[in-house]
Amino acid sequence: MQLVYLNGEFKPIAEANINVLDRGFTFGDGVYEVIPVFNRVVFRIDEHLKRLKNSLNAIFMEMPFNKDEWQEIFQQLVASVDANEQSIYLQITRGISEREHDISLANSPTIFAMSRPIKNADFSKGIKAITHNDIRWDYCHIKAITLLPSVLLRHLAKQHGAKEAILIKDGNVTEGAASNVFIIKDNVVYTTPETNDVLPGVTRSVILGLLKDNKFNVVEKTISEQELFDADEVWVSSSTWEIVPVTQLNDNKIADGQVGRLWQQVYDIYQQFKQCYCYS
Ligand SMILES: Cc1ncc(COP(=O)(O)O)c(C=O)c1O
Numbered sequence: 001m002q003l004v005y006l007n008g009e010f011k012p013i014a015e016a017n018i019n020v021l022d023r024g025f026t027f028g029d030g031v032y033e034v035i036p037v038f039n040r041v042v043f044r045i046d047e048h049l050k051r052l053k054n055s056l057n058a059i060f061m062e063m064p065f066n067k068d069e070w071q072e073i074f075q076q077l078v079a080s081v082d083a084n085e086q087s088i089y090l091q092i093t094r095g096i097s098e099r100e101h102d103i104s105l106a107n108s109p110t111i112f113a114m115s116r117p118i119k120n121a122d123f124s125k126g127i128k129a130i131t132h133n134d135i136r137w138d139y140c141h142i143k144a145i146t147l148l149p150s151v152l153l154r155h156l157a158k159q160h161g162a163k164e165a166i167l168i169k170d171g172n173v174t175e176g177a178a179s180n181v182f183i184i185k186d187n188v189v190y191t192t193p194e195t196n197d198v199l200p201g202v203t204r205s206v207i208l209g210l211l212k213d214n215k216f217n218v219v220e221k222t223i224s225e226q227e228l229f230d231a232d233e234v235w236v237s238s239s240t241w242e243i244v245p246v247t248q249l250n251d252n253k254i255a256d257g258q259v260g261r262l263w264q265q266v267y268d269i270y271q272q273f274k275q276c277y278c279y280s
Contacts, residue, residue, distance in 0.1 A: 003080040004114040005073050010080075013114065022110050024093030027101070028146035030110075031055035035074075036239045037086040037115065038274045042074050043239075047202045052090070055143045060103060061094065064111055073113060083117035087240050091145060118240055124267075126247030126259045127163040129236070131225065132156060134167035134174045134197070141196045153177040164236055166228065166249070169197060173223040179238040180204040181223070183231035184262050188217040190227075203237040210269050216262075233260030243267050 003010040006018075023029035033055075035048045042048075049070060053063045065073070074088055090113040097105035136149045153165040154177050165177045173192055175181050180201040182191045189211055194200045211218045228234065232255050234246040245263040247254050254260075 001080060002114070002116075003077060004112065005077060006112050007110060010076055016112070018110065018112075019096045021096045021099065022093055023095060023097060023106055024091065024110060024145060026099050027094075028144070028148075029059070029103075029106075030091060030093030030145045031059060031061075031143050032089065032091040032145050033143060034239050035088040035090065036118065037074075037078055037088060039084055040078055040086075042071070042078070042088065043274075044202050044206065045071070045074075047205065051143060051200060051202065052092075054141075056092065058139065058142045059094075059144070061092070061109060064092065064109060074115070077113060077115040081115050081117060085118040086115045087118050088113060088115045093145070120240065120242075123163070123241065123244040124259065126245045126257075127236075128161060128248040129164040129166050129176070129234070129246045130157050130160045130162045130250055131168055131228070132165045134169040136167070139196055140174070140198055141194070141200060143199060150177045160250075162248075163244075164246070166234075166236070166246070168225050171225055173225065173228050174198050175201075176236045176238075179236035179241060179244075181228075182207070182235040182237065183223055183228055184233035184235075184260060185227065185231055187262070188219055189262070190219050190221055190223055192223055193220045201237060201239075203239050203242065206273070207237055207243060207266065207270065210273060211266065214269055216266075231255070233263055235263055235266075243270055 004013045004016050006016045033048050033052045036043045056063055093110045094106040095108045095110050132153055157165045167174045173181055175198045182189055192198055234254050235243050237243050245259045247257050
């Protein structure tokens with residue numbers, strides 16, 4: 001039976017309850033991680049835990065466990081799920097306090113984690129994305145649970161028959177509502193640099209590593225909205241989507257509207273890399 005972890009206990013999800021005064025509920029005061037599990041091995045655990053620590057520290061919280069303690073929790077969760085490919089969802093809030101903004105009122109974090117099978121749609125023919133103003137805040141490097149802008153952006157995308165919203169701030173691409181963005185022009189792969197305007201995606205960094213190992217030309221630089229529309233290929237990446245080709249942007253095709261040659265190569269390299277991923 002699938003078990004979830006809540007504040008030191010493993011239990012069925014129906015028995016995992018949160019106090020209504022939890023600051024995650026009243027203020028969205030917390031952070032999270034999504035960590036893929038391939039071949040039942042937690043993928044890139046060090047990077048995910050590092051990003052979790054950075055997110056926690058940025059909101060004046062401490063990492064509650066060391067790597068071994070997290071590993072032990074993840075192992076039990078993964079063992080309780082009947083699937084080789086899973087994604088761990090982990091959320092830490094500042095815990096319970098009376099409903100006052102003052103963070104010093106909360107002194108015991110709420111720690112929740114669960115693992116679920118990855119159910120991926122087939123995006124190999126490419127997806128449509130919309131572009132939209134980046135309506136989020138100035139701390140997008142924090143993986144904060146306050147996701148209302150992203151929820152609305154994905155809803156707008158859906159209303160336009162699209163799967164993702166690619167966000168534009170001051171004329172430049174930041175990232176997707178829940179993904180990082182790559183463009184390809186003249187065989188060079190470009191992605192936006194890590195700033196406070198983007199989440200430092202772990203998939204992004206895996207892809208960058210694989211591209212460099214395989215001698216692709218890669219440049220991390222600001223991408224203008226115009227460059228996005230003029231690209232030969234556009235990809236978005238995330239832990240659960242991996243690498244997805246964008247073939248339509250609003251009412252425009254990207255290049256000839258077909259999945260690009262480089263995407264197919266990089267997708268194959270990524271799949272191979274995943275299959276070899278038996279040890280963390
Ligand atoms: C805003 C945002 N950017 C980028 C990503 C991709 O990050 P990762 O590759 O670590 O899943 C996500 C993932 O959900 C995200 O929400």
